[in-house]
Amino acid sequence: MTVLNVSDLEVYYETETGPAQAVDGVSFSIEEGENLGIVGESGCGKTTLAKAIIGILPDAGYINNGSIEFKGEDLTELSEKQRRRYKWEEISMIAQSAMNALDPVYTIREQIVEAIETHRPGTGRVEANEIVQEMFELVGLDQKRADEYPHQFSGGMRQRAMIAMALALEPSLVLADEPTTALDVIMQDQILKRIGQIQKEINSSMMVITHDVSVVAETCDRVVVMYAGQIAEEGPVEEIFGKPYHPYTMGLKRAFPNIRESDQNLLSISGYPPELIDPPSGCRFAERCPLATEKCREIEPEAHYNNGLRSYCHYADAIDDGFRARADDPATWADTEAARAIRTMKEGTMMEGND
Amino acid sequence: MSLNDPVDDETLLEVRDLQKHFKVDEGLISSLLRAMTGSESDYVHAVDGVTFDLKRGETLGLAGESGCGKTTTGMSLVKLHEATDGSIRFRGTDLTDANEEEMVQFRQNAQMIFQDPFESLNPRMTVYDTIAEPLRIHDIRNETARVRRALEFAELQPPDQYFDQYPHELSGGQRQRVAIARALVLDPDFIVADEPVSMLDVSLRAGVLSLMERMTEEFDLSVVYISHDLSLLRHMCDRLAIMYMGKIVEKGPTEDVIEHPQHPYTRSLINAVPVPDPGVGRERVELAGEVGDAIDVPSGCRFHGRCSEYIGDICETEDPPLEAKADFDGSQKVACHLYEPAEGVDSTRVDDVTDTTAPDDSAASAND
Incomplete structure (x- = not known):
């Protein structure tokens, strides 16, 4: 069963100079029990996407076009009041910073009980407390500490309390926005493992938003790679990390050191993502792409399908292992418009210096 | 020997049994009670006997969980914390009984790069003033030329364009590059870099890391990298020290x-x-519990x-x-x-x- 089906979604932010197209024509779906990873650099629209799905866009943000179907019902058609029914009970969110997401003046127990009572008005105190107990056990927190305040918890414990809260109502879809970014490796490992266990138990689907490709590689079934508000590539995790067809995916993959490799060349993709207020007409990655041609700068790429991957690149069908090997070499990435622009700028100053 | 004379293959830094304990804050009543009962006050043992050597041009990684004392160690190394006990010798001079002149020399030679470039740069200072400030403190001439060279090295090109900018006008990656330029402007021999890229976006990390690699090589620097990210430390460091409590x-x-x-x-x-490879299964033995008291x-x-x-x-x-x-x-x-x-x-x-x-x-x- 399809839990979530996002189709041609456009989310814009009102700014002084016109609307910023933070999410621009994004389509994907999540099946029951499936984990979908959303990766990309800051500002690519991944958090905006999650906020639009759960319905907590800031005032300046609005859905310009497209639909978000949750179990067959289009959430964008619903009124604020009708939507509230879905929030937390059907779709919940584990926020990036548990420090700010928990209320400092209530104990952890009070906060979870309140969430349960608000969404399930019939639930009695005793039952609600039982759920708290059960959830604390699942996330590996000592129940005796449920009556403490957030500041008495360490960062890892707070993040686990946050997970307990997000899962207390057994939602069908959990949106996890950088769930472990603020934590160290040991805590990250514990938490990812817990989320996986609980998810299996309540059979929920999850959307994991992160910039850390290794977290996605280990927790997700499928991955959406986003760039400048659009999907660059989407498909099964093995294919995305094994044989990608989009140059951006290849660059992103090599931007992180891997603990299993000794001498590795890290890639840096020169340049920055384009402005989203007036984005370029062609492929948005063209300026930073070693494969870019005139065509890329003018025509927006269509989806190309290879080995279960959906890749938005004009040359996806021509990409082979030869290019993938070349893409591992930082020198390849020195031959992009953005990299050349930086070099020209440097040469310019050197000449001035010689004067 | 002067603190400024480099010698090949010398041991730059000798750290012996370094300790840093912080006194636990207590209220009036508990401090009175303690005075009456005569019991000792509590101390957090942040660093409790760390010993290592660092050679010229060598990079050492300090790794461990949050709270293991790696940042406190780093800050004690550049004298941002006064160590409780133990000794740090820099080029043979013991810093605990160094005179004022030697300390000034040391401070010129030892620099720190912090985790968060949003907080480590003064928002009211332009890029030029930020980088020129250490030169003014140490009374070093050729200010403009040195600032320009530091910015060029940090790949902020053309440098004059950045002179009058404020930190809020720069991206995270650019800010961290300004922090690196400031650390390098005094031509130091020793740098402590505390999680230098953890606040930066993915696509910017590789650029800043390769800048730091180039910096270590060209300036023949000794660097202590502090991070919980072992993948990063493996990439950057010659030697590793794993810390626990x-x-x-x-x-x-x-x-x-x-x-x-x-x-x-x-x-x-x-x-x-x-x-980052779904094909590689890793053995997952969960380490239970949290760091002790x-x-x-x-x-x-x-x-x-x-x-x-x-x-x-x-x-x-x-x-x-x-x-x-x-x-x-x-x-x-x-x-x-x-x-x-x-x-x-x-x-x-x-x-x-x-x-x-x-x-x-x-x-x-x-x-x-």
Whole structure:
């Protein structure tokens, strides 16, 4: 069963100079029990996407076009009041910073009980407390500490309390926005493992938003790679990390050191993502792409399908292992418009210096 | 010898039994009660006996969980914290009894790069003033030329364009580059970099890391990198020291420590690192619990409560010394009772030849 089906979604932010197209024509779906990873650099629209799905866009943000179907019902058609029914009970969110997401003046127990009572008005105190107990056990927190305040918890414990809260109502879809970014490796490992266990138990689907490709590689079934508000590539995790067809995916993959490799060349993709207020007409990655041609700068790429991957690149069908090997070499990435622009700028100053 | 004369292959920094304890804040009543009962006040043992050497041009990684004392160690190394005990010798001069002139020289030679470039730069200062400030403090001429060169090195090109900009006008990556330029403008020999890229976006990290690699090489710098990210440390460092609760538990060449970790804690730490390759399954042994109490420090080996290789009373009663061991081939030193100390502990090892303050004592106590 399809839990979530996002189709041609456009989310814009009102700014002084016109609307910023933070999410621009994004389509994907999540099946029951499936984990979908959303990766990309800051500002690519991944958090905006999650906020639009759960319905907590800031005032300046609005859905310009497209639909978000949750179990067959289009959430964008619903009124604020009708939507509230879905929030937390059907779709919940584990926020990036548990420090700010928990209320400092209530104990952890009070906060979870309140969430349960608000969404399930019939639930009695005793039952609600039982759920708290059960959830604390699942996330590996000592129940005796449920009556403490957030500041008495360490960062890892707070993040686990946050997970307990997000899962207390057994939602069908959990949106996890950088769930472990603020934590160290040991805590990250514990938490990812817990989320996986609980998810299996309540059979929920999850959307994991992160910039850390290794977290996605280990927790997700499928991955959406986003760039400048659009999907660059989407498909099964093995294919995305094994044989990608989009140059951006290849660059992103090599931007992180891997603990299993000794001498590795890290890639840096020169340049920055384009402005989203007036984005370029062609492929948005063209300026930073070693494969870019005139065509890329003018025509927006269509989806190309290879080995279960959906890749938005004009040359996806021509990409082979030869290019993938070349893409591992930082020198390849020195031959992009953005990299050349930086070099020209440097040469310019050197000449001035010689004067 | 002056602090400014470089010598090839010299040991730049000798850290011996470094300790930093913080007094726990207490209220009026508890301090009165304590005065009446005569009990001692509580201390957080953030760093509790750290010993290592750093050669010229060498990069050392300090790794460990949050709260293991790695940042406090780093800050004590550049004298942002005054150590409680132990000694730091820089080019042979003991910094604890250095005179004012020597301290000024040291401060010029030792710089720190912080985790968060949003907080480490003064929002009211332009890029030019930020970088020129250390030059003014140390009364160094050719200000403009030096600032320009530092910015060029940090790949902020063309430099004059950045002179009048304020931090809020720059991206995270550019800010961290300004912080690096400021650290380099005094032409230091020693840098402590505390999680230098963890606040930066993915696509910017590789650029800043390769800048730091170039910086180490071109300036022949000795760098201490502090991070919990072992993938990053493997990429950047010649040697690694793994810290747990204020102590180093394993130390040696990066390849040995990562490929053949010996201390049970190092193994769990490496095991917890996710791998960006869905094809590679990793063994997931969860390290239970959290770091122990840094005020009332566990007796014996501080890791004994979480250790999967616990071998008995000795783990709870005797603090294992960090020493070379006989039971494995790697050249790292390990603080763990699982292994027998190497014969004639260590004086023949290539790694850390000078790093043998108390090998005889430790070997003797282990043989008791």
